[in-house]
Amino acid sequence: MRSPIPDYLAEALGSVEFDQSGATADYIPELADADPDRLAVSFCTEDGRRYSQGDADVEFSIQSISKPFVYALALADRGFDEVLAKVGVEPTGDAFNELSLEPGTGRPLNPMINAGAITVHTLVGPPGATPEARNERIVDGLSAFAGRRLRVDQRVYESEISCAYRNRALANMLRANEIIDEGPLVAVAGYTRQCSLLVTVEDLAMMAATLANRGVNPVTGAPVVPAAVVRQTLSVMATCGMYDGAGDWMTRVGIPAKSGVSGGLIGALPGQAGIATFSPRLDRHGNSVRGVDLFRRFTSDMGMHLM
Numbered sequence: 001m002r003s004p005i006p007d008y009l010a011e012a013l014g015s016v017e018f019d020q021s022g023a024t025a026d027y028i029p030e031l032a033d034a035d036p037d038r039l040a041v042s043f044c045t046e047d048g049r050r051y052s053q054g055d056a057d058v059e060f061s062i063q064s065i066s067k068p069f070v071y072a073l074a075l076a077d078r079g080f081d082e083v084l085a086k087v088g089v090e091p092t093g094d095a096f097n098e099l100s101l102e103p104g105t106g107r108p109l110n111p112m113i114n115a116g117a118i119t120v121h122t123l124v125g126p127p128g129a130t131p132e133a134r135n136e137r138i139v140d141g142l143s144a145f146a147g148r149r150l151r152v153d154q155r156v157y158e159s160e161i162s163c164a165y166r167n168r169a170l171a172n173m174l175r176a177n178e179i180i181d182e183g184p185l186v187a188v189a190g191y192t193r194q195c196s197l198l199v200t201v202e203d204l205a206m207m208a209a210t211l212a213n214r215g216v217n218p219v220t221g222a223p224v225v226p227a228a229v230v231r232q233t234l235s236v237m238a239t240c241g242m243y244d245g246a247g248d249w250m251t252r253v254g255i256p257a258k259s260g261v262s263g264g265l266i267g268a269l270p271g272q273a274g275i276a277t278f279s280p281r282l283d284r285h286g287n288s289v290r291g292v293d294l295f296r297r298f299t300s301d302m303g304m305h306l307m
């Protein structure tokens with residue numbers, strides 16, 4: 001019997017297709033030029049079944065959706081104590097590119113904002129790892145989550161690094177507070193490279209499904225990170241993954257999630273599935289307008305809300 005799921009997903013895309021509200025990110029030239037009409041969705045279940053519709057084979061840069069996965073790698077490589085000493089787990093209520101440091105310690109409040117993610121980037125790999133080895137570990141690790149070899153989009157990287165003044169300012173403050181112990185320019189270059197990795201919505205669904213499946217990729221069977229690391233990562237996604245839209249997201253959609261400025265959005269439903277959408281127009285929080293709408297619909301149709 002033919003599965004009804006592809007028809008359901010096609011119909012869901014059709015229901016948001018005509019919404020043209022929001023705008024592509026304009027602070028990174030390559031993203032401002034992206035086709036705003038792209039629209040895609042993908043599901044990957046905990047037992048490895050995959051369903052996609054729309055522009056599911058179009059590649060785009062992962063941007064902030066890299067943050068939870070790199071956080072998971074840092075926790076696996078350095079342990080909870082070392083990572084928590086440098087980056088907190090509290091939501092900010094502020095935009096993703098605010099400094100948002102904890103008074104007293106100078107730690108970034110959480111790993112999903114840029115200041116936290118730049119810090120987390122420096123905590124991947126063994127202590128003293130070279131920036132090149134760290135970049136390689138991140139490509140290898142995120143590729144294991146995605147079940148295929150990912151690559152950096154050099155044009156996106158060059159475009160973002162050419163105007164990364166704000167992230168450099170954040171990194172300088174982190175260095176001044178001794179939260180990072182290396183050159184701010186090196187940290188921002190590596191972080192920007194991590195954000196420039198190319199993915200499809202199908203890759204993102206598999207990456208989210210690996211989190212939903214306690215750290216084991218449900219398609220390749222590869223163990224990527226330990227279950228305790230996944231629990232920490234999903235918890236931070238639930239409270240901080242949608243930035244200053246996190247409360248609204250948690251009440252209305254109700255699953256751990258992460259957005260990115262190129263228009264990707266992932267949700268992980270523990271023990272069940274990873275879900276990803278792609279639509280580049282963003283709301284004022286930097287979250288995909290049609291992606292958020294699709295997830296709201298999935299929650300009301302399928303009862304995904306965890307509460």
Ligand code: DON
Nearest residue numbers: 063064096195259260261286
């Ligand atoms: O650092 C930046 O600003 C971008 N590379 C990533 C920001 C991002 O994706 C925020 N998410 N919505």
